[in-house]
Amino acid sequence: xxxxxxxxxxxxxxxxxxxxxxxxxxxxxxxxxxxxxxxxxxxxxxxxxxxxxxxxxxxxxxxxxxxxxxxxxxxxxxxxxxxxxxxxxxxxxxxxxxxxxxxxxxxxxxxxxxxxxxxxxxxxxxxxxxxxxxxxxxxxxxxxxxxxxxxxxxxxxxxxxxxxxxxxxx
Amino acid sequence: xxxxxxxxxxxxxxxxxxxxxxxxxxxxxxxxxxxxxxxxxxxxxxxxxxxxxxxxxxxxxxxxxxxxxxxxxxxxxxxxxxxxxxxxxxxxxxxxxxxxxxxxxxxxxxxxxxxxxxxxxxxxxxxxxxxxxxxxxxxxxxxxxxxxxxxxxxxxxxxxxxxxxxxxxxxxxxxxxxxxxxxxxxxxxxxxxxxxxxxxxxxxxxxxxxxxxxxxxxxxxxxxxxxxxxxxxxxxxxxxxxxxxxxxxxxxxxxxxxxxxxxxxxxxxxxxxxxxxxxxxxxxxxxxxxxxxxxxxxxxxxxxxxxxxxxxxxxxxxxxxxxxxxxxxxxxxxx
Numbered sequence: 206x207x208x209x210x211x212x213x214x215x216x217x218x219x220x221x222x223x224x225x226x227x228x229x230x231x232x233x234x235x236x237x238x239x240x241x242x243x244x245x246x247x248x249x250x251x252x253x254x255x256x257x258x259x260x261x262x263x264x265x266x267x268x269x270x271x272x273x274x275x276x277x278x279x280x281x282x283x284x285x286x287x288x289x290x291x292x293x294x295x296x297x298x299x300x301x302x303x304x305x306x307x308x309x310x311x312x313x314x315x316x317x318x319x320x321x322x323x324x325x326x327x328x329x330x331x332x333x334x335x336x337x338x339x340x341x342x343x344x345x346x347x348x349x350x351x352x353x354x355x356x357x358x359x360x361x362x363x364x365x366x367x368x369x370x371x372x373x374x375x
Numbered sequence: 376x377x378x379x380x381x382x383x384x385x386x387x388x389x390x391x392x393x394x395x396x397x398x399x400x401x402x403x404x405x406x407x408x409x410x411x412x413x414x415x416x417x418x419x420x421x422x423x424x425x426x427x428x429x430x431x432x433x434x435x436x437x438x439x440x441x442x443x444x445x446x447x448x449x450x451x452x453x454x455x456x457x458x459x460x461x462x463x464x465x466x467x468x469x470x471x472x473x474x475x476x477x478x479x480x481x482x483x484x485x486x487x488x489x490x491x492x493x494x495x496x497x498x499x500x501x502x503x504x505x506x507x508x509x510x511x512x513x514x515x516x517x518x519x520x521x522x523x524x525x526x527x528x529x530x531x532x533x534x535x536x537x538x539x540x541x542x543x544x545x546x547x548x549x550x551x552x553x554x555x556x557x558x559x560x561x562x563x564x565x566x567x568x569x570x571x572x573x574x575x576x577x578x579x580x581x582x583x584x585x586x587x588x589x590x591x592x593x594x595x596x597x598x599x600x601x602x603x604x605x606x607x608x609x610x611x612x613x614x615x616x617x618x619x620x621x622x623x624x625x626x627x628x629x630x631x632x633x634x635x636x637x638x639x640x641x642x643x644x645x646x647x648x649x650x651x652x653x654x655x656x657x658x659x660x661x662x663x664x665x666x667x668x669x670x671x672x673x674x675x676x677x678x679x680x681x682x683x684x685x686x687x688x689x690x691x692x693x694x695x696x697x698x699x700x701x702x703x704x705x706x707x708x709x710x
Contacts, residue, residue, distance in 0.1 A: 206660050211625060218494065219521065220620060221387040223408065223630035225656060231634040233387065233407070233624075240612070240620050240670065245493075247674050248612060251605050252493075278485075278497060283425035288497075288539040321486065321533070 208234050215242035260330055269305030270327035271296070274320040289315040314363060323357055323366040331355050331368075378507035381477050383516040383523050387624030387631050390441045391416060392518030393479050393502040398451055400477055401553040412635030413562040414444035415569030417628050419697075421590040422581050426540045429600050429610045432590055432617055434627030436573065438500035438541060439481075442548060444569065448562040452552040453479075458545035461536050465528070468505060468547060477506045477516070481543035482534035487517060489524035499541045505531075519622060563639050567708055574701045584701070587694035591687040595680055604676050611673040615666040626666075629659030651704055658696050665689045 208224040215237025224234045240248075259273045275285050282300075286293040291312055298304035299312070310324070317324045357366045381400055386392020391411040398405060411417075416435050423430040436444075446453050458464035471478050484490075484501035507514035512525040535545045574583040581589050601607035617627070624631035633655035640648030668689060672682050 206625070206630070206656065206663060211663075217491070218620075219385075220519070220622070221385050221392075222625035223387060223634045224625070231408075231630075231637045231652065231656070235385065238620050239666075240615050244612065244670055244674060248609075249493075251609050251612075254605050255609075279427070280497060281426055281428050284427075284497070284539050288537060290538060318533070 211236060213237040213239050213242045217241065263330075266302040269300055269302050271305060271308075271316050272300035274316070274322070274327075275300065278320060280319075285316075285319065288319045291315060310364070323359075324364050325366055325368075326357075377509065378514050378523070379472065379475050379477050381504070381506040381516060381523075383506075384518070385521060386518035386622075388416075388435070388441075388622040388628070389502040389518050390438065390500075391631075392622075393504055394442050394445055396516065396518070397477065397479055397504060397550055398553055401550045402555075403451065403553050403557065405557075406634075406638065408631050408634035409563075409638050410445055411441065411628070411631055412570075412639065413448050413566040414441040415566045415573065416441050417570055417632045418573050418583070419586045419590075419627075420582050421586045421593065424540070429597070429613075430593065432586075432614065434618065434623060434629075444566070448565050449557040449559075450554050451550060451557065453548050454551045455546065455548045457543075458547075461532050461545065464535060464545035464547070465532060469508065471547070471549070472505060472508055476549055477504050479504050479548040480531075480535060481546040481548075482531070483537035483539075483543065484534075486530045486534035486537070487515075487524075487526065488530050489515070489517070489520060489526060497537070497539070499537055499539055499543055501534075559642055563642050564708065567639065567704065571701050571705045571708075574697065575705070584694050584698045587690060587697060591690035591694060594687045594690070595683045597683065598678070604678065607678050608673040608676055611669050611678065614669045615673075618662055618666045626659035626662040629655055629662050633659060645707070647707055651700070651707065654700055658693065658700060661689070661693050661696065665693065 206224050208226050211222050211224045212234060213236050218238040218241040219235055220238050221233050222236050223231060226232055256277060259268065259276050262268045263270060263273045275282075280288070282297060283293060286296040289296065289312075291299075299308050299316075313324050313327060317327065356369045356371065358369065359366055382396065384392070384396055386395060386407050388407070388411065391407050391414070395405060395407045395410045398410075414436070418434065418436045420433045421430060435441075442453065442455075445451065456467075458467070468478055468480075480503050481499070482501050482503055483497060483499045485495050485497045487495060487501065487503070504516040505513050506516050506523060509525070511528050513528060513531050515524045515526050515531075517524055535543050537543065577583050577585075579585070597610065598607055601610065617623075619625060633652045636648050636652035636655055640646055640652065665686070668686060672678055672686065
C-alpha cells in the first residue's frame with residue numbers, strides 16, 4: 206500500500222507500518238492506529254456495555270467479583286487458574302457468588318494480583334456519575350471529562366489501599 | 376544508576392524490533408524486515424487455545440522463535456536466561472544495567488503501565504529492553520512507545536513473573552557476541568526456505584495456507600461462541616486488531632515481509648525478488664481490505680451468516696494467492 210493511503214492521523218495510538226514510499230522504496234511509516242482512529246468510540250461502547258452487563262449481574266449475585274474481572278480482562282477459565290495458581294475446578298466455583306463467599310483471603314489476593322487491583326475492589330464498584338448516567342470507565346468522552354480522579358495508593362499491607370478521590374486538574 | 380546510551384527506535388513488532396535494536400546497539404547495522412525475514416517470521420495459524428474463549432488467529436511464528444532463528448542463522452550469540460526467583464532476577468538485571476548492558480526482557484503486556492489502560496491486555500509474549508534505572512523505576516525501551524518510558528519496579532516484576540500460558544519466567548536476553556559480518560546470503564536463503572516450508576508443507580490443517588483456509592471455513596461458526604451480538608462484534612474487531620494493531624507492520628506482517636523481499640533482491644542479486652516484493656505488498660493490501668471489511672461489519676453489527684461467509688470468501692482468496700505466491704517463490708529460489 207502507498208504511504209499516503211496507509212497513513213492515519215491518530216496521535217494517541219501510533220504504530221509502525223511498512224508501505225510503498227513516494228520513491229518506490231518500501232519502508233517504515235509512523236501512522237495512527239487505523240482501528241483506534243476509526244472505531245475507538247465503538248469499542249468503548251462495546252466495552253461499556255460489557256462492563257455494565259457484568260456489574261448488573263454482580264449486583265444480582267448471579268456472578269462473583271472474580272467472574273466480573275475475569276470477563277472484563279477476557280481471561281479464559283484455564284488462563285485465570287494458571288495465572289492465579291489456583292486449581293481450575295476451584296476457580297470455576299469461585300465464579301459463582303455462593304462459592305465466592307467461601308474463598309480465602311489468600312485466594313482473593315492471588316486473584317487481585319492477576320487483575321492488578323486491590324482486594325478491596327472485589328467488594329466495591331467505583332463509579333463516577335455525571336449527569337446521572339453510567340460512567341464506569343469505558344466511555345471515552347466521560348473519561349476525558351471526568352471531574353474526579355480516583356487514585357488507589359498501595360500501602361505496606363498488601364490487603365489495604367488508600368483511596369483518594371481528587372479533583373481532576375483542568 | 377542512570378540511563379545507558381541506547382538508540383530507542385519504534386518498530387513494527389516487539390520481538391523483531393527488540394532484537395534489531397539490540398544488535399544495532401552492538402554495532403551490527405541491520406533493518407527490522409531483514410531480522411524478521413531471516414528468522415522466517417511470517418506464518419499463519421488458526422486455532423482454539425485454552426487462553427481464550429474464542430478461536431484465534433496468528434500471522435507469525437511462535438514467540439521467541441524470531442530471536443532463536445535469527446541467532447542460529449547469523450552466528451550472533453545471545454545470552455538467554457530464565458529465573459524462578461524474582462529477587463535473583465531483579466539483582467541480575469540491576470547488575471547488568473550497572474555494567475552498561477541494555478537487557479531484553481519478556482513480559483506480560485498488561486503491566487506496561489506507560490500505555491493507556493484500554494490498550495493493555497494480558498499477553499505474556501511482549502518484549503522490551505531495560506536501559507537504565509532511576510530510584511524505583513526502570514527505564515524501558517518499548518518498540519510500541521515513542522520514547523523511553525519509566526516503569527515502577529513492582530510493575531516490571533509482575534510483568535516478568537506473570538503466570539499463565541507462555542509465562543515469561545523472568546527471561547532476560549542480550550547479545551554476547553556479534554560478528555562484524557554475518558553470513559547474510561545464507562541467512563536470507565534459509566529464512567526464505569523456512570517460511571515456504573511453514574506456509575506450504577506443515578501437515579497440520581490449522582497451520583500455513585491450510586490454516587488460512589480453515590479460518591475461512593470456520594468463521595461462520597463464530598456466533599456459536601458468542602454470548603450476544605456485542606460479544607461477536609468485539610471478536611470480529613479483534614481480527615483487525617490482530618492483523619493491523621498488534622505490532623504487525625500492517626496486514627498481518629505481509630507488508631514487512633514485502634520490505635524483506637526487497638532487501639533480499641539486492642542481497643541475493645536476484646532482481647526478480649523485487650517483483651515478489653510487489654506481489655506480497657498486493658497480498659498485504661488484500662489482508663488490509665479484509666481488516667477494513669471486518670471492522671465495518673462489526674461496527675454495523677451486520678454479522679449474519681451471509682456476511683461471515685462473504686468474509687470467509689475474502690480469506691479463502693488470500694489463501695489461494697499465498698499458496699501461489701509461496702509455490703512460485705520456491706521455484707525462484709531453486710532456479
